Amino acid sequence: MQPKHKILVIDDEEVVLDSCTQVLASGDCQVATASNGAQGLKLVAEIQPDLIFLDLKMPGLSGFEVLERIRSEHPLMVVIVITGYATVSSAIEAMKRGAFDFLPKPFTPEELRLIAKRGLEHHRLVQQTVALRREKEMLRENFAAIVSHELKAPLGAVQQNLYALTDELAEQLSDDQKERFARLKTRLDDLLKLIHSWLRVFSVDINKLKETFQPISVADALAKAVETVQPHATRKAIEIQPSVADPLPRVNGDEGSLTEVLVNLLGNAVKYSFPNSKVGVRAEAQGPHVLISVTDTGVGIAKEDLPHLFQDFVRGQAQPEGAAGCGLGLAISRRIVEVHGGSITVESEPGKGSTFMIHLPVAQAASESRPTPERKV
Amino acid sequence: MSEPKRLLIIDDDPDFVAGIKAILVKAKYEVDVAYNPKDGFQALKSKSYDLLLLDVMMGRGAEGIMIARKLGKDPILRNLPVLIITGIREQMAFLFPGQAVHPHFVPVDELVEKPVEPKLLLEKVQALLKTAEARKAKSQ
Numbered sequence: 001m002q003p004k005h006k007i008l009v010i011d012d013e014e015v016v017l018d019s020c021t022q023v024l025a026s027g028d029c030q031v032a033t034a035s036n037g038a039q040g041l042k043l044v045a046e047i048q049p050d051l052i053f054l055d056l057k058m059p060g061l062s063g064f065e066v067l068e069r070i071r072s073e074h075p076l077m078v079v080i081v082i083t084g085y086a087t088v089s090s091a092i093e094a095m096k097r098g099a100f101d102f103l104p105k106p107f108t109p110e111e112l113r114l115i116a117k118r119g120l121e122h123h124r125l126v127q128q129t130v131a132l133r134r135e136k137e138m139l140r141e142n143f144a145a146i147v148s149h150e151l152k153a154p155l156g157a158v159q160q161n162l163y164a165l166t167d168e169l170a171e172q173l174s175d176d177q178k179e180r181f182a183r184l185k186t187r188l189d190d191l192l193k194l195i196h197s198w199l200r201v202f203s204v205d206i207n208k209l210k211e212t213f214q215p216i217s218v219a220d221a222l223a224k225a226v227e228t229v230q231p232h233a234t235r236k237a238i239e240i241q242p243s244v245a246d247p248l249p250r251v252n253g254d255e256g257s258l259t260e261v262l263v264n265l266l267g268n269a270v271k272y273s274f275p276n277s278k279v280g281v282r283a284e285a286q287g288p289h290v291l292i293s294v295t296d297t298g299v300g301i302a303k304e305d306l307p308h309l310f311q312d313f314v315r316g317q318a319q320p321e322g323a324a325g326c327g328l329g330l331a332i333s334r335r336i337v338e339v340h341g342g343s344i345t346v347e348s349e350p351g352k353g354s355t356f357m358i359h360l361p362v363a364q365a366a367s368e369s370r371p372t373p374e375r376k377v
Numbered sequence: 378m379s380e381p382k383r384l385l386i387i388d389d390d391p392d393f394v395a396g397i398k399a400i401l402v403k404a405k406y407e408v409d410v411a412y413n414p415k416d417g418f419q420a421l422k423s424k425s426y427d428l429l430l431l432d433v434m435m436g437r438g439a440e441g442i443m444i445a446r447k448l449g450k451d452p453i454l455r456n457l458p459v460l461i462i463t464g465i466r467e468q469m470a471f472l473f474p475g476q477a478v479h480p481h482f483v484p485v486d487e488l489v490e491k492p493v494e495p496k497l498l499l500e501k502v503q504a505l506l507k508t509a510e511a512r513k514a515k516s517q
Contacts, residue, residue: 152491153390153393153491156390156393156491156492157390157392157393157396157492158392159396159492160392160393160395160396160397160491160492160493161392161395161396161399162396163396163400163492163493163494163495164395164396164397164399164400164495165399166495167399167400167403167495168399168403
């Protein structure tokens with residue numbers, strides 16, 4: 001049977017190693033010994049002990065050096081220093097540098113047993129904490145998937161039946177009833193979108209996007225975003241006017257999420273614009289950056305709202321009829337832009353409109369070695 | 378008119394199934410339903426279908442994907458067109474970084490998102506059936 005605990009004793013005095021082994025070794029406790037710091041470090045890596053007794057005063061690598069190396073390579077390792085100086089100051093110094101406790105020489109078997117027991121108990125707690133933290137992290141990461149399924153599945157089922165019923169009853173329903181069905185669908189759609197946004201904010205590690213960054217065309221992302229928002233603009237008779245510099249250097253990033261940011265900004269511009277107005281979108285190179293700006297002539301943003309605009313759950317006060325949202329769009333956008341090493345800013349005047357600007361760093365290698373391919377219009 | 382096409386839905390959510398089955402039945406398809414992967418596979422083995430509508434997230438995870446994989450290995454069933462129906466939004470690619478957004482499970486599949494508009498559903502079904510027929514005609 002595997003012993004339950006592994007203890008390593010690092011001390012240059014043979015007698016200490018022997019007595020520690022004698023006192024501590026038992027059925028559920030295995031004791032390894034090292035007579036100098038270098039050998040001790042080797043054993044730490046090899047056997048991954050639960051607890052280390054470390055002599056501070058050794059020839060060669062000093063106890064402090066060994067302690068430092070252990071702490072940097074195995075930050076969770078529990079180390080108890082043995083101090084032959086019988087000076088409190090060196091023991092305290094060791095504890096400042098991460099030792100869990102100290103044992104002054106000479107010590108009785110009883111003292112050694114007691115302090116070893118405490119050390120092992122501490123090790124158990126540390127391990128437990130680590131396990132709990134890992135579990136919490138996994139829960140957070142999986143939360144999105146779980147909640148998403150649990151909430152969205154029933155909503156999806158309801159929505160699906162609404163679709164089917166609208167279709168089946170098409171001939172019997174009055175215009176008013178059809179209108180109400182359509183409104184139900186919209187409400188459900190909004191709810192699904194809302195759940196999605198919340199999940200994004202609370203449980204998704206946006207930094208993971210970086211793992212799949214590649215040089216992408218801002219023009220393509222912009223074209224996709226315009227296409228997505230166009231129907232909403234058309235409904236309000238708002239004209240989206242894109243102006244994209246050609247050629248435009250590529251940026252390093254994730255096209256899907258950058259498109260999402262642009263959809264967000266364009267969607268806001270349309271949402272907060274008055275009917276029959278224009279929304280401008282520009283993309284151009286500006287020094288080491290690509291600057292994307294979205295300009296509307298809508299309601300604008302009050303000065304006191306500006307500083308909080310990119311925080312979670314903040315929504316501007318002035319909203320034209322029918323503008324709905326959860327106040328997360330800009331917060332998500334900011335996070336996505338920042339992960340891309342860029343920045344997002346806003347200038348606005350109430351009653352006149354707003355301009356949102358995104359600066360994204362130009363992709364280094366790609367902009368030199370690979371020219372932007374011809375854009376089809 | 379020719380024989381009605383036979384479709385099989387494998388999805389563990391009876392309410393959702395009711396919602397798509399109604400649309401398909403109204404469009405004159407013959408529709409069978411299996412509410413779990415096991416019954417679904419049984420049905421596929423015992424009867425011949427022209428198309429499978431498959432839910433991805435069933436039971437304790439992506440059991441639908443297991444079915445799709447199993448189909449891909451079956452010499453006969455691998456030719457069955459599959460319409461994957463999923464609640465996983467495209468943006469969920471965030472959750473599975475590095476994975477294809479619309480992974481192709483079997484060579485002949487299409488993917489729609491839950492809930493699916495009747496028009497889109499019927500279009501996808503028709504398109505898949507047509508492709509499958511064309512392929513069959515070519516191989517004969």
